[in-house]
Amino acid sequence: MHRENEMVFNNCTEGIIITDHNQVIVRVNPGFTQITGYDSAEAIGKKPSFLKSHRHDDMFYQQIQNALNNDGKWQGEIWNRRKNGEIYSQWLTVFHCKDTGDADRYIGIFTDLTGYISNDSPGRNYAYYDSLTGLPNRMLLYDRLTYMLNLARRRKGIMGILQLDLNRFKIINDTLGYVFGDQLLQNVAQRLKACTREVDSVFRLGDDGFAVLLDDILHPQDAARVAKRILTACSQPFLIGNKELFITVSIGVSLFPGDGDHFELLLKNAETAMLRAKELGISNYQHYMPSMNTQAFEQLTLEHNLQKALQKKQFLVFYQPIIDLNTREIVGAEALVRWNHPDLGMISPIQFIPLAEEIGLIIPIGEWVLETACRQMRLWQDQFGKAFVISVNLSARQFQQQDLVASIDRTLKHTRFDARNLKLEITESIGMKNPEQTIMTLRQLKDMGALFAIDDFGTGYSSLSYLNRFPIDTLKIDRSFVMEMNPTTPESAIIDAIIAMAHSLSLNVIAEGVETPDQADYLLRNGCEQVQGFYFSRPVNAEEFGQLLKRPPWSKKETK
Ligand code: C2E
Ligand code: CA
Numbered sequence: 001m002h003r004e005n006e007m008v009f010n011n012c013t014e015g016i017i018i019t020d021h022n023q024v025i026v027r028v029n030p031g032f033t034q035i036t037g038y039d040s041a042e043a044i045g046k047k048p049s050f051l052k053s054h055r056h057d058d059m060f061y062q063q064i065q066n067a068l069n070n071d072g073k074w075q076g077e078i079w080n081r082r083k084n085g086e087i088y089s090q091w092l093t094v095f096h097c098k099d100t101g102d103a104d105r106y107i108g109i110f111t112d113l114t115g116y117i118s119n120d121s122p123g124r125n126y127a128y129y130d131s132l133t134g135l136p137n138r139m140l141l142y143d144r145l146t147y148m149l150n151l152a153r154r155r156k157g158i159m160g161i162l163q164l165d166l167n168r169f170k171i172i173n174d175t176l177g178y179v180f181g182d183q184l185l186q187n188v189a190q191r192l193k194a195c196t197r198e199v200d201s202v203f204r205l206g207d208d209g210f211a212v213l214l215d216d217i218l219h220p221q222d223a224a225r226v227a228k229r230i231l232t233a234c235s236q237p238f239l240i241g242n243k244e245l246f247i248t249v250s251i252g253v254s255l256f257p258g259d260g261d262h263f264e265l266l267l268k269n270a271e272t273a274m275l276r277a278k279e280l281g282i283s284n285y286q287h288y289m290p291s292m293n294t295q296a297f298e299q300l301t302l303e304h305n306l307q308k309a310l311q312k313k314q315f316l317v318f319y320q321p322i323i324d325l326n327t328r329e330i331v332g333a334e335a336l337v338r339w340n341h342p343d344l345g346m347i348s349p350i351q352f353i354p355l356a357e358e359i360g361l362i363i364p365i366g367e368w369v370l371e372t373a374c375r376q377m378r379l380w381q382d383q384f385g386k387a388f389v390i391s392v393n394l395s396a397r398q399f400q401q402q403d404l405v406a407s408i409d410r411t412l413k414h415t416r417f418d419a420r421n422l423k424l425e426i427t428e429s430i431g432m433k434n435p436e437q438t439i440m441t442l443r444q445l446k447d448m449g450a451l452f453a454i455d456d457f458g459t460g461y462s463s464l465s466y467l468n469r470f471p472i473d474t475l476k477i478d479r480s481f482v483m484e485m486n487p488t489t490p491e492s493a494i495i496d497a498i499i500a501m502a503h504s505l506s507l508n509v510i511a512e513g514v515e516t517p518d519q520a521d522y523l524l525r526n527g528c529e530q531v532q533g534f535y536f537s538r539p540v541n542a543e544e545f546g547q548l549l550k551r552p553p554w555s556k557k558e559t560k
Contacts, residue, residue: 014109015028015034015090015112016029017110018106020106025043025048028043035082036051036080036083038051038083053079055079068096075093076092077091078092090110090111091110091144092109094107094108132185132204133185133186133189133204135204135210138206141201145266148215149261149262152215152216157217158216158255159216159217161213161254161255161267162212162227162230163209163211164250167249167250167278168248168459169184172494176243180240183240184238184240185208188238189210192210192230195226201213211267211270212226220287224285227285230251234248246492248480252270252271252285253286254270254288255288273289282483303355305341307359309341310365314342315338317373317542319333319539319541319545320334320336320537320539320540322334322510322531325520325529325531331389332530333388334532335370335392335393336393337365339352360397362397363397363401366398369392375415376542378417380546390421390423392425394424394425394426399426405445408445419449420449420450420451422450423450425453426470427456439469439470442470452471452474453476454472458477458478458494472507473508474510476512477498479512482515485519495523509527511523511531513533513534514534514535516535517535
């Protein structure tokens with residue numbers, strides 16, 4: 001052994017056992033003696049099985065042997081017995097250092113988990129394990145991560161963390177019940193375990209969050225491979241009771257040493273990447289990139305431009321038709337703002353509305369959209385002689401505005417637009433801050449004649465029974481649910497549940513994001529009366545929308 005190796009061997013607090021090719025111990029370090037109570041003279045010449053606690057069956061040891069034969073390595077938790085008879089748990093990594101004849105060696109390195117896991121429990125210490133899924137929890141994650149990072153540092157290896165979240169788990173609980181939600185989590189835990197190698201560890205971080213530690217991977221691509229495997233496994237429907245459920249998951253990946261050299265940073269970066277994946281709303285994984293943290297800087301320039309956009313008349317309103325599924329006629333339109341930036345082109349509201357909300361600009365922008373849409377609607381009403389409903393989005397921030405009711409009233413009078421043809425789209429989060437005040441504002445607007453729709457239903461955190469306190473007319477099913485409807489198995493438990501619940505509360509239902517005739521047919525069969533989506537039309541400018549108003553109703557067989 002080199003001098004440095006010798007120093008590590010003699011001074012580290014982990015136990016180290018070296019055996020020959022017959023797995024007979026040839027050396028142990030002082031850390032081994034410290035943990036087991038046996039000195040080196042007592043251990044040398046024996047097989048490591050002399051430490052057996054008899055808590056594991058033969059199959060367990062056979063699996064370790066198989067992993068060593070196949071992968072040259074095994075890692076996991078194992079219960080052993082100390083010299084004083086005490087049974088304890090250790091975290092063990094064994095390598096097979098293949099060589100010829102006498103030079104062939106097995107090396108075992110282990111940490112005593114006493115203190116982390118209590119010895120007097122027959123199996124596990126429940127403080128460190130999640131009782132629902134049986135997976136180790138966040139506390140054990142910190143511990144193992146610290147331990148694995150030390151190993152990776154020593155070996156100059158790569159290790160990875162995948163942080164995984166189920167999208168919209170809350171709505172599954174709310175619509176299908178906690179028992180169902182719990183079973184889903186257990187099923188997800190099983191699939192995660194099936195997707196990872198023996199040496200990897202899957203943890204439940206709480207609610208619908210999981211983490212996977214990938215120890216000693218060879219290439220960063222290996223982490224991506226595991227992420228893809230998990231996405232594929234979770235894309236298969238989950239059969240719970242007699243219901244088939246499709247879910248989407250978001251995964252964030254961070255790697256040691258590239259994305260951080262201590263566990264807090266690695267976890268934070270994996271989470272940042274996971275949140276980025278979540279923004280896309282579909283099953284996907286994202287590798288952490290430092291640019292995810294430099295976004296703040298980009299926002300500053302955007303903010304500067306946004307301040308001027310209104311006075312420079314750079315905003316436009318697009319209109320997307322809302323179709324009645326029975327008659328296939330246009331029964332309404334949603335007004336959707338666009339920013340026509342001189343250098344960057346058409347910017348989606350997804351990119352600038354959150355910023356406008358943050359800096360308060362949403363108030364003048366919102367007023368402008370409402371005024372433009374009402375004025376345009378009057379023109380169409382005069383031209384086509386029929387009235388239909390215009391839906392305008394109202395953000396939560398606008399509800400904190402003292403004179404919201406007065407401002408809307410002014411705009412309606414000013415454009416001579418009938419409030420009964422105005423539908424305000426609000427999100428579930430609207431009443432989070434000040435529910436009583438929100439309900440009062442909604443009532444005042446309702447008294448004026450305005451209608452209300454709950455937008456993106458299912459993506460927020462409130463239950464339908466809570467929303468029922470609001471004077472709502474319509475529920476808009478978020479497009480991610482429609483996207484996940486599988487045409488080959490038209491079982492879509494969540495959509496069915498939302499439609500049934502909405503109808504029981506006498507709400508009208510609009511499904512967003514309908515892109516295929518199959519989706520439209522499925523929704524019609526299941527009692528959803530109105531839809532909006534690219535299958536019928538993308539949001540278009542006022543001139544193009546005027547053309548749509550002239551066309552005959554869409555035929556049922558029409559494809560795009
Ligand atoms: P939203 O209210 O959920 O609007 C529907 C979004 O779904 C629109 O995106 C629309 O283009 C898109 N969409 C419609 N049909 C389909 C489809 O079949 N497939 C797919 N993939 N997408 C479809 P857009 O126009 O980018 O608007 C994004 C969000 O920005 C809106 O989501 C809304 O929350 C917000 N927004 C837009 N205009 C305004 C506004 O004037 N005020 C406020 N406060 N928010 C607005
Ligand atoms: Ca909307």
